[in-house]
């Protein structure tokens with residue numbers, strides 16, 4: 001089954017990227033993934049913008065094929081293209097304060113100080129997300145090849161506070 005863009009038939013499904021509910025009637029992206037518990041497929045749902053962030057290639061194809069009237073189509077195309085051009089970008093899962101000083105940055109291999117803002121990485125393979133470690137905020141440009149991460153991190157990091165977002169804004173665009 002191909003992936004789909006469709007109106008949400010209920011308001012119960014949570015977005016796999018930002019973990020927030022997708023409103024009933026809102027357009028959503030449904031990614032078909034192998035069912036881990038047996039035969040057939042399961043569907044993972046995303047807000048459209050979150051799918052552009054995290055599943056850029058399949059989302060881009062599905063967007064090009066849909067006959068639905070999609071709001072903000074140009075922006076969705078731009079964001080998914082960014083993730084196609086910068087292949088590590090879809091791994092940026094969220095920003096958070098380091099809970100300990102033990103994690104090592106995946107880019108520069110130096111430790112990430114306790115309480116520092118860091119970017120958590122997540123790989124999606126066969127539809128399943130797995131933790132991929134962390135990088136320093138300051139290593140974003142070299143690791144991702146772009147600093148255009150603010151929008152996606154703000155969407156997926158509801159626990160951060162205004163001061164944290166100000167700190168992100170100093171480094172990221």
Ligand SMILES: [Zn+2]
Pocket residue numbers: 015016017018019020046047050
């Ligand atoms: Zn979302």
Ligand SMILES: [Zn+2]
Pocket residue numbers: 105106107108109110135136138139
């Ligand atoms: Zn680093």
